[in-house]
Amino acid sequence: MDHSEDPDSAFSTLVAEHQAVLRTFVRMLGIHPMWVDDVSQEVFLIAYRNFAAYDPEREFLTWLRGIARNVVANERRKEGRRSRLIRRDVAELLARAIDDTQPSSMSLRETHTALRLCIDDLPAHSRELVRLRYEEDLDSDAMGADLGRAGNAVRQALFRVREVLRRCVEGRIGKEAWP
Amino acid sequence: MTAQTPEELISLVLDGHPDSADIARLLRAIDEDPRLLRLMRQHLIISEVASQVVAPERRCEPFIAGMWQRHRAEQDALAYTERVMSKIRHERTRAIRAAKSLVWEIGGMSAAALLLVSLMMLTVRSVAERMPMAPVAENAENVDAERVPRALDLRIAAFLQRRSVE
Numbered sequence: 001m002d003h004s005e006d007p008d009s010a011f012s013t014l015v016a017e018h019q020a021v022l023r024t025f026v027r028m029l030g031i032h033p034m035w036v037d038d039v040s041q042e043v044f045l046i047a048y049r050n051f052a053a054y055d056p057e058r059e060f061l062t063w064l065r066g067i068a069r070n071v072v073a074n075e076r077r078k079e080g081r082r083s084r085l086i087r088r089d090v091a092e093l094l095a096r097a098i099d100d101t102q103p104s105s106m107s108l109r110e111t112h113t114a115l116r117l118c119i120d121d122l123p124a125h126s127r128e129l130v131r132l133r134y135e136e137d138l139d140s141d142a143m144g145a146d147l148g149r150a151g152n153a154v155r156q157a158l159f160r161v162r163e164v165l166r167r168c169v170e171g172r173i174g175k176e177a178w179p
Numbered sequence: 180m181t182a183q184t185p186e187e188l189i190s191l192v193l194d195g196h197p198d199s200a201d202i203a204r205l206l207r208a209i210d211e212d213p214r215l216l217r218l219m220r221q222h223l224i225i226s227e228v229a230s231q232v233v234a235p236e237r238r239c240e241p242f243i244a245g246m247w248q249r250h251r252a253e254q255d256a257l258a259y260t261e262r263v264m265s266k267i268r269h270e271r272t273r274a275i276r277a278a279k280s281l282v283w284e285i286g287g288m289s290a291a292a293l294l295l296v297s298l299m300m301l302t303v304r305s306v307a308e309r310m311p312m313a314p315v316a317e318n319a320e321n322v323d324a325e326r327v328p329r330a331l332d333l334r335i336a337a338f339l340q341r342r343s344v345e
Contacts, residue, residue, distance in 0.1 A: 008247070015243050020231055023242075027227040028220055036227065037237065041246040048250070086192065087202055093209065094223075097216050115228040133194065134230040140194040155190035162225045169225075178221055 011051075015044050018061050021108045025065055028098060028179070029072040030091025035084035039075070043068045061105040069095070103179030110173045118168035126161045133158060185212070189219045193226055 023040045031039050046067050047054070054063055075084055076091055085091040122130065132143050140158065141151035149157075169178065188205040191197040197205070209215045231237050 012243050012247075015246065016239050019239055019242050020228075023231065024224055024227045027223055033226070033230065037242060037245065041242070041249055044246055045250055045253070089206060090192065090202065093206065093216060094220065097220060111224060112228060115225060116232055119229055119232050130229050131233055134226070135233040135235075137234070139196070140190070141196075151195060152187070155187065155194050158194050159186055159190045159222075162222050165225050165229075166221050178217075179224065 011048055014060060018064060019044070021061060021105070021112055022064050022068065024112065025108060026068050026072065028094060029068065030086050030094040031072060031075070031084055032086050039068070039071060039084060043071055046071070059105055061108075065105070069098075101179075107173075107177050107179045110177055111169060111179055114169045114172040115165060117172065118165045121168065122161070122164070126164065129154075129157055129161055185209075185215050186218075189215070189222055192219070193222055 019040065022043060023036050026040050026043070027033065027036050043064055047064055054060070072085075072091070072095065076088055076095070119127075119130065129143075132138050132146065133140075138146065139151075140154040143149075144151040144154045147154065166178075185205065185208040188197070188201055188208065191201055192205065205215075209219070235241075
């Protein structure tokens with residue numbers, strides 16, 4: 001960070017650079033999609049307030065990931081309806097998998113870039129499904145009601161679209177590069 | 180909702196509303212085939228990136244703006260809490276000071292009252308010592324048998340003397 005400029009604006013630059021990958025990492029830890037941005041903002045604000053503790057020799061994203069793991073671990077310890085997780089048991093499984101495989105920040109970034117390119121390449125009907133699901137934020141049953149299809153059929157269609165994207169990413173960065 | 184294959188269960192977690200039985204089935208399936216966990220993670224990543232790409236409210240600028248807004252709100256909340264705590268601390272100090280002052284006031288008043296009572300007692304005692312007083316017979320044993328008739332005799336003698344003069 002260049003300390004000669006305004007620290008808030010310098011930090012904003014860092015956030016802009018890392019937010020997309022960090023949000024994906026937070027989702028990988030089992031946070032419910034509705035709360036991913038909330039948890040990610042919390043992680044950045046913890047980093048901002050504790051910036052003096054950051055070792056510039058380490059990669060910034062690695063430091064952020066450490067903070068994210070602590071925030072999500074605290075979330076797993078919470079009880080009841082206030083939880084921001086998909087499900088505690090699923091989140092525990094996902095967090096353990098991250099501990100086991102330790103996906104690198106590099107592979108996360110590469111996957112991100114490849115995925116964005118693959119989404120741009122989707123055919124129109126698949127893009128429409130993606131738009132309804134992620135832009136309109138409709139679940140499979142609501143999409144089914146809109147499209148005149150059963151919720152189960154919509155889920156299968158969405159699964160197939162994601163499989164196309166998954167293979168597209170593998171084609172771009174290799175099967176082993178996936179986090 | 181009853182999903183059949185592990186892929187359907189993953190879809191249900193990502194796009195639907197799984198119940199506890201669905202989650203239990205998914206966890207069992209992952210336990211039997213760990214590759215399913217990797218598959219679910221890859222689908223989670225794809226879902227998140229797709230959402231970031233197509234949903235305008237999830238783009239970078241609103242995210243950063245939201246983060247600073249939250250920071251300011253938290254700072255305001257901290258400042259507010261500090262102001263409230265400072266008032267509470269001030270009020271506590273004031274209450275303790277008031278209680279101490281009340282104790283001092285009560286103590287002072289008690290001391291003054293004690294002094295006043297002592298002075299009164301001393302005054303009464305000194306006046307009493309100067310006044311001639313008839314002997315008081317508290318019981319028969321303490322009565323001076325000779326003094327009582329003598330006092331009476333003296334008064335009678337004085338009376339008789341006054342009459343004779345007249």
